[in-house]
Amino acid sequence: MNKFGTFAAKYWSGFICNGIGHHNMIARVMCSLPNEQVTEALAKLLELKAQLGTNDGKQTFVLKTPKGTRDYNPKQMAIREKVFSTIINCFKRHGAETIDTPVFELKETLTGKYGEDSKLIYDLKDQGGELLSLRYDLTVPFARYLAMNKITNIKRYHIAKVYRRDNPAMTRGRYREFYQCDFDIAGQYDPMIPDAECLKIVHEIFSELQLGDFVIKVNDRRVLDGMFEVCGVPADKFRTICSAVDKMDKLPWEEVKNEMVAEKGLSPETADKIGEYVQLNGATELADKLLQDDKLSQSKVALEGLADMKQLFEYLTFLGVEDKVVFDLSLARGLDYYTGVIYEAVLVQNQADTQVQQIEHCEPVGVGSVAAGGRYDDLVGMFDPKNRKVPCVGVSIGIERIFSIMEQRMEASDQKVRTTETQVLVATAQKKLLEERLKLVGELWKHGIKAEITYKKNPKLLNQLQYCEETGIPLVAILGEQELQDGVVKLRVVSTREEVAVARVNLIEEIKKRSCQS
């Protein structure tokens, strides 16, 4: 009976999923059957199910959003718009224009740009015509846009959703559909000036958002490549070793070393040499030290990277943001297209949180990257038929984690968030005044007042007042027979319940005055 039991259980959930409520009857049919009649019973069951399925008529739906995605409700939208406005204001303060590109690109536009991450790209079904994929980031579409329009200089921001078939961890703000807020500077300029501005922008945004302390880690692809070279990593293993180093913010060195040796075939000696470097971090003095390093100074690319790093720290000092920036040799961003400086901002939990977590053996400090970027001087050239280069540097603010933190705070604080901006509800205490309400609310709209009415012919005053309380509408304009005769409107302040008669001709002005005060 074991097998049959399993089958029945399976069917059971099948029936329940289909929302058909004939369990009892079927249970009676199925109990106490001798083993040999199982096949017959199965056939009957299937037949019954088919009948029920068609007779039922109504289709039943799985009511959910796709895996790794979510809706934003009005409260979440209010938070989102606040965060966006901080970020957009910062981008505009730095003189950026904005562009937009389609949500999908030709598949070949994305091919060969993301290294190991390419397997996470969403493809569209081939329905005839072009092969398309959803954009994986905003950087590759930006490079395609520059090459296609032969643009050699631009400072632009782009805020839009991108798509990755990654393992979602939604409570920590990791989604398959998520927003990126990108700021990039394209053009042939003097070294590290645009790069320093990108870091300044990260500093400004996270200072303004007040999410707590943060650190911006910086490194350089050339320093990493030079380091691998002098440590004896074969050139064809640079990228895969790079992605191992990239895990050092989550794993202890011993585990990263193990991956390099056991999985990626590096000798333990080479791994140890890398280990000495990647555990270093500091500021401009670290760049000085490494410039003197016997081994590293033998690599031309490393020297270039280190000289630029010194220059970068000098500019960051002039901009007053060097305090939050750390030169960290373990930072190794995975994407293929970076060619120079790379960076990543992480939030640092406060002392109290950290101590609790350390006791409980959780992640020590960082709650994950909230911004990242770097220099990609060759990407535009990959799209240009003549391989003309347009050097670029940029940063992407990963706002889903920021939303998560702000939402949690909002919930914890029990703060009421208004989701509309309505200034006044046009209400009546008496019946048969819909015409008057419609005329008055139309007049208010005409003068730019944000106003609502209740969609009932004869609503109760109590219900109308309650609606204001619930949604935070501060004023009610009450009409009645007497008010209409007297040419006035009773204006009620919801919070104080104070009521004054306002001459109809002065109503607009009065509402505007009171809205400014609050």
Added chain:
Amino acid sequence: MNKFGTFAAKYWSGFICNGIGHHNMIARVMCSLPNEQVTEALAKLLELKAQLGTNDGKQTFVLKTPKGTRDYNPKQMAIREKVFSTIINCFKRHGAETIDTPVFELKETLTGKYGEDSKLIYDLKDQGGELLSLRYDLTVPFARYLAMNKITNIKRYHIAKVYRRDNPAMTRGRYREFYQCDFDIAGQYDPMIPDAECLKIVHEIFSELQLGDFVIKVNDRRVLDGMFEVCGVPADKFRTICSAVDKMDKLPWEEVKNEMVAEKGLSPETADKIGEYVQLNGATELADKLLQDDKLSQSKVALEGLADMKQLFEYLTFLGVEDKVVFDLSLARGLDYYTGVIYEAVLVQNQADTQVQQIEHCEPVGVGSVAAGGRYDDLVGMFDPKNRKVPCVGVSIGIERIFSIMEQRMEASDQKVRTTETQVLVATAQKKLLEERLKLVGELWKHGIKAEITYKKNPKLLNQLQYCEETGIPLVAILGEQELQDGVVKLRVVSTREEVAVARVNLIEEIKKRSCQS
């Protein structure tokens, strides 16, 4: 040689597309071949092509956006943001909240909601996991959202891109990826009050956008259904006859009739009966007339629809927008989910344009629908396991056509559009002052001033001033050795070339003052 010629021509373009420049050699190979050697030549050509393809090394890309889609450049974005802000302000003035949903839904969420248009849905490739489709509109995701969260009352707007594998006509603003701006009212209310507000919103938006005269056509699904019933259309042909009627704004009645009879199997008599009705339009007096109509008054649903239409016109009069609204029996929106009132706004070209067009036998007046919507009382129930209804009515503003018109106007007017908001460029006339520029621009950013610097160590003053002219930056803050010594900054007005020395401590205030004036 004809066939071979065609083949060669094909190949030709193939080679050109691949960017391989060996045309002459291949041309020499191919000329003067006897007919019988064609096959051999073909093989050689293919081999040659394959070799060239691999030897070339560098991948060549087709530099384009997917069919039916486009990028928005900074100027187009400036127009887009202006239009969005007009629309969002209107939605907020009417007390709407906003939500957002994912760009894709489970495929089954969209199944069976769009009638004949379902073939235009983009599906995602099955990469394991759920079957997904790109959203076709914002209405079905909204209904799914309401059912999933058991929301029975909401007034919300949603501005987002939707996707249709339609035949694009991009010069006329018809794209495969396009924005919809939706406003919907969900809830059990008294008839036609929310419906009237939706039409008021359309009226407000198109009045504000100043795109020229417009008309809002209204009709009712129930009037259409009643009309089909009394004319003798079989019930199972209502939808397909409906979609024939829907073409009356583009085709003369005779052609529509022909579709009904020849393609859809209606008797000519039935079609003629329909023809008598669908050529009627008017206002509330037409509803009165039809309520008295011998045939139509025999249909219960038609009477309900006509009574509501009268009510609607009454409310529209109270709201002062009845002048632009026409009760048009030929309006028959294609989507399956409508249950009551339906409407569509069209722009009306001015007299002069119309006369020219009529002479040239072009489309007579409308330049196509710019907003559309209606009542869909059963859609949310389709998602609810218990079929609980949430009556809804809404409108969708189709802004791509609006963009097209505004872009064309902008180009025609030769008006300069600023794409950034930068108030001041921090510049130097002398070398080696990058440090001072960085310090000053950092100070300006700190105080919320929108400011830029040139990303060069020693830029020429002329280039810096030229950048301001090109991008419309109104002010330049010029630093030099002398200014640094004196504790001042030279503030230059780009338009007048006037320069004044401003004490460094007063600079922020001075820039703010001047920015308010302009």
